[in-house]
Amino acid sequence: MSGGWFETIAEAQRRAKKRLPASVYGALLAGSERGVTYEDNLAAFAELGFAPHVAGLSGQRDHSTSVMGIDISLPVIISPTGVQAVHPEGEVAVARAAAARGTIMSLSSFASKPVEDVVAANENTFYQVYWMGTREVMKRRLDRARAAGAKGIIATLDWTFSNGRDWGSPWIPDRLDLKTAARFAPQALRRPGWLWSFAKTGRVPDLTTPNLSAAGEPAPTFFGAYGEWMGTPLPTWEDIAWLREEWGGPFLLKGVSRLDDARRAVDAGVTAISVSNHGGNNLDSTPAAIRMLPAIADAVGDQIEVLLDGGIRRGGDVAKALALGARAVLIGRGYLWGLAANGQAGVENVLDILRGGLDSAVLGLGHSSARELSRDDLWIPEGFTREFGRSSSSNAQAPAAASAPELV
Numbered sequence: 472m473s474g475g476w477f478e479t480i481a482e483a484q485r486r487a488k489k490r491l492p493a494s495v496y497g498a499l500l501a502g503s504e505r506g507v508t509y510e511d512n513l514a515a516f517a518e519l520g521f522a523p524h525v526a527g528l529s530g531q532r533d534h535s536t537s538v539m540g541i542d543i544s545l546p547v548i549i550s551p552t553g554v555q556a557v558h559p560e561g562e563v564a565v566a567r568a569a570a571a572r573g574t575i576m577s578l579s580s581f582a583s584k585p586v587e588d589v590v591a592a593n594e595n596t597f598y599q600v601y602w603m604g605t606r607e608v609m610k611r612r613l614d615r616a617r618a619a620g621a622k623g624i625i626a627t628l629d630w631t632f633s634n635g636r637d638w639g640s641p642w643i644p645d646r647l648d649l650k651t652a653a654r655f656a657p658q659a660l661r662r663p664g665w666l667w668s669f670a671k672t673g674r675v676p677d678l679t680t681p682n683l684s685a686a687g688e689p690a691p692t693f694f695g696a697y698g699e700w701m702g703t704p705l706p707t708w709e710d711i712a713w714l715r716e717e718w719g720g721p722f723l724l725k726g727v728s729r730l731d732d733a734r735r736a737v738d739a740g741v742t743a744i745s746v747s748n749h750g751g752n753n754l755d756s757t758p759a760a761i762r763m764l765p766a767i768a769d770a771v772g773d774q775i776e777v778l779l780d781g782g783i784r785r786g787g788d789v790a791k792a793l794a795l796g797a798r799a800v801l802i803g804r805g806y807l808w809g810l811a812a813n814g815q816a817g818v819e820n821v822l823d824i825l826r827g828g829l830d831s832a833v834l835g836l837g838h839s840s841a842r843e844l845s846r847d848d849l850w851i852p853e854g855f856t857r858e859f860g861r862s863s864s865s866n867a868q869a870p871a872a873a874s875a876p877e878l879v
């Protein structure tokens with residue numbers, strides 16, 4: 472069975488696993504090292520409890536909010552994810568789904584579709600950048616995103632080039648030519664539905680990064696772009712302030728896990744931060760983002776917008792993040808599973824699942840809006856939170872131990 476409506480994100484993931492060639496599914500599962508962070512992102516949400524009321528509940532509920540000045544109908548936005556060889560329409564299908572459900576699309580620098588096409592599909596698009604290339608090159612890329620109509624920038628900083636996964640990394644070709652197609656064929660042929668979806672378009676999956684090329688030049692390959700990123704001297708806080716100044720509009724810094732960094736982000740003039748560990752793909756043993764959220768929201772939530780990403784798989788998770796101080800959340804794998812399972816409709820399905828689950832939580836907790844959620848709505852086990860960077864002696868709690876993710 473490929474496509475069709477699914478009732479949970481777990482089911483979308485099962486269908487994605489069935490439909491995609493093993494290496495494509497493995498690239499989406501990602502994670503790093505032992506998978507401690509990947510697992511903790513999921514496990515931590517399950518530790519938080521709700522106790523619903525039974526009478527006097529609100530018959531009408533509203534979950535709208537805004538992120539960096541953009542009104543959205545639910546506090547869930549699309550997180551940027553790199554090359555989406557999951558579906559022929561890739562990021563354009565995701566952007567359309569987000570627009571259909573009244574929310575924001577974020578486009579990765581490593582995306583497979585041009586920013587112009589994505590903004591045409593969703594006028595509320597943020598463009599994500601890494602610190603890569605010279606300042607001149609970065610400026611040129613920002614100018615292109617601005618000219619295309621991107622409404623904000625996401626600067627993703629949580630990347631330490633860690634490599635290796637205990638469950639094995641997928642083989643990703645640099646480009647799909649005849650030789651690589653032949654090597655890829657055995658696993659692709661076992662996934663005729665996925666193969667057919669590309670065959671119909673007459674194109675092979677796009678492994679280039681069109682938003683990183685200069686006008687008139689061919690797009691670099693994924694690994695070509697990765698090499699440019701690895702070769703760029705690492706940014707300072709002054710560099711980040713320069714980037715923000717250069718963009719001059721709404722600016723989200725993604726990947727914050729410490730109080731001292733959150734405060735420096737405020738000083739650098741950002742509009743928003745996302746408390747994040749890159750979905751468990753970066754430095755393994757970083758605790759779940761939800762554990763680090765409360766201290767950071769308390770420290771800077773009155774000065775900038777605080778968002779969260781990592782581990783959101785149900786509407787109740789969204790409610791928990793909002794109750795602990797997030798203004799909204801970003802989702803990654805959830806919509807990738809939806810896209811793989813059923814294209815644009817699958818991503819809409821995922822957003823509907825999150826809306827439905829959030830609405831149930833808000834109903835049961837006796838509110839009329841997700842904006843009313845607070846810590847009083849949760850049972851928070853002792854020792855749940857993690858706090859880093861208030862002072863060097865306060866990093867007392869270690870991350871929870873976890874086993875490696877289920878293998879592909």
Ligand SMILES: Cc1cc2nc3c(=O)[nH]c(=O)nc-3n(C[C@H](O)[C@H](O)[C@H](O)COP(=O)(O)O)c2cc1C
Nearest residue numbers: 499550551552553579627749750781782802803804
């Ligand atoms: C396959 C994959 C590719 C990703 N690529 C990017 C990227 O290009 N830029 C970025 O800022 N984050 C990237 N991320 C991180 C996501 O934006 C987000 O932080 C993470 O997926 C959230 O965790 P979740 O998948 O549990 O929702 C990627 C994540 C995955 C799973």
